[in-house]
Amino acid sequence: xxVGDKKVPDVVIRRLPLYLxxxxxxxxxxxxxxxxxxxxxMVGTSSGQVRKDLSYFGVFGKQGVGYQIVLLKxxxxxxxxxxxxxxxxxxxxxxxxxxxxxxxxxxxxxQPLEIVALFDTDEKKIGxxxxxxxxxxxxxxxxxxxxxxxxxxxxxxxxxxAQQIVDICVENGVKSFLSFVPxxxxxxxxxxxxxxxVTLELxxxxxxx
Amino acid sequence: xxVGDKKVPDVVIRRLPLYLxxxxxxxxxxxxxxxxxxxxxMVGTSSGQVRKDLSYFGVFGKQGVGYQIVLLKxxxxxxxxxxxxxxxxxxxxxxxxxxxxxxxxxxxxxQPLEIVALFDTDEKKIGxxxxxxxxxxxxxxxxxxxxxxxxxxxxxxxxxxAQQIVDICVENGVKSFLSFVPxxxxxxxxxxxxxxxVTLELxxxxxxx
DNA sequence: TTATGTGAAGAGTTTCACAGCA
DNA sequence: TGCTGTGAAACTCTTCACATAA
Numbered sequence: 012x013x014v015g016d017k018k019v020p021d022v023v024i025r026r027l028p029l030y031l032x033x034x035x036x037x038x039x040x041x042x043x044x045x046x047x048x049x050x051x052x053m054v055g056t057s058s059g060q061v062r063k064d065l066s067y068f069g070v071f072g073k074q075g076v077g078y079q080i081v082l083l084k085x086x087x088x089x090x091x092x093x094x095x096x097x098x099x100x101x102x103x104x105x106x107x108x109x110x111x112x113x114x115x116x117x118x119x120x121x122q123p124l125e126i127v128a129l130f131d132t133d134e135k136k137i138g139x140x141x142x143x144x145x146x147x148x149x150x151x152x153x154x155x156x157x158x159x160x161x162x163x164x165x166x167x168x169x170x171x172x173a174q175q176i177v178d179i180c181v182e183n184g185v186k187s188f189l190s191f192v193p194x195x196x197x198x199x200x201x202x203x204x205x206x207x208x209v210t211l212e213l214x215x216x217x218x219x220x
Numbered sequence: 221x222x223v224g225d226k227k228v229p230d231v232v233i234r235r236l237p238l239y240l241x242x243x244x245x246x247x248x249x250x251x252x253x254x255x256x257x258x259x260x261x262m263v264g265t266s267s268g269q270v271r272k273d274l275s276y277f278g279v280f281g282k283q284g285v286g287y288q289i290v291l292l293k294x295x296x297x298x299x300x301x302x303x304x305x306x307x308x309x310x311x312x313x314x315x316x317x318x319x320x321x322x323x324x325x326x327x328x329x330x331q332p333l334e335i336v337a338l339f340d341t342d343e344k345k346i347g348x349x350x351x352x353x354x355x356x357x358x359x360x361x362x363x364x365x366x367x368x369x370x371x372x373x374x375x376x377x378x379x380x381x382a383q384q385i386v387d388i389c390v391e392n393g394v395k396s397f398l399s400f401v402p403x404x405x406x407x408x409x410x411x412x413x414x415x416x417x418v419t420l421e422l423x424x425x426x427x428x429x
Numbered sequence: 430t431t432a433t434g435t436g437a438a439g440a441g442t443t444t445c446a447c448a449g450c451a
Numbered sequence: 452t453g454c455t456g457t458g459a460a461a462c463t464c465t466t467c468a469c470a471t472a473a
Contacts, residue, residue: 091424124426211237
């Protein structure tokens, strides 16, 4: 929803949830207004960057005053599409997958991001539930994505056939991926992959040792 | 180890493990040489970027020929400090922490990155082992970091006291962090934090829905 | 002839500083 | 006067294209 159609950089999008989280930690009854300076301090950036980031989407503050917290939270949720149910799937109900589901369900609070289906190839796991979410066979991927209107997919399987599985997801309407899979993935324009490969992260952290 | 002291961008460092992984998937007996073009295809980037990235660290290829795979792998491991044991600790042996330990131990193969100690505040967990790694009380953080020469710390605890715990780590020689903790962390110059906050990732992915 | 290494151009992102409104 | 919104400057990173070496 960028104002004036200029493309919003990914880095900016990735900072918005940070702003939102900080705003949510303030009691608006006590402090109804926040300045870009104060918000910047909370997330660890500069006031200029906060203002520039927000300016991609419109004018939300009052000059000489600041931002009304309730209003700004609403705008951020709208921009991030967190004002509607977003249904998430997860492929690979192993250790990592199961932990992520439990973690997310516990920390979800009143977030509209809901994990609605898990998928696995292991027959023994089919039909079981993790944190109340059922495990389906990957053969049902297409059917379940459409039925449940899954738009975001978390990938936590070992990695073979990754491309083939991603292709099925994309064809059926999945728009973004959070991938823990240790292989590069090709996606068409308009689809987003966020890589979170723990092995790669640790290897690059070794450099700073 | 940048040639000529020019600072190497973080983005470059984060691509090096990707190059290394691709090189490791080639049998050097069959294909002893690789071109920047071929390597770029494997990791999904451009040949120019591969050459530019490598040029930060020295001259590893032969003009008109390409890169000797065995040699380049060695150089990348040396640059990333993966030619020596790197000891890793993990604070927060909950669902996510346990899953990461098991995941890492399983995928470790012959990597020199080893998780050597887990820490938790829950008394019931102290002394238990996950994937053969013992859980210690957080009170022993200082002692164990020094004793085991831990240089990288994975943070998978709920988040209160995060800053205090990180400070102890830094004071005792930890140089980099992989943080799954949903609070911003302040660190002095020379220390690196890589954030991997699943909730934030999912929230920003909602935008691309 | 081939494919690297690298300055220089281009694109993208952050910082700066100030006009303008409450 | 105080703090936002925003062009312009500064900086960073990527792409390009070509001299150069095998």
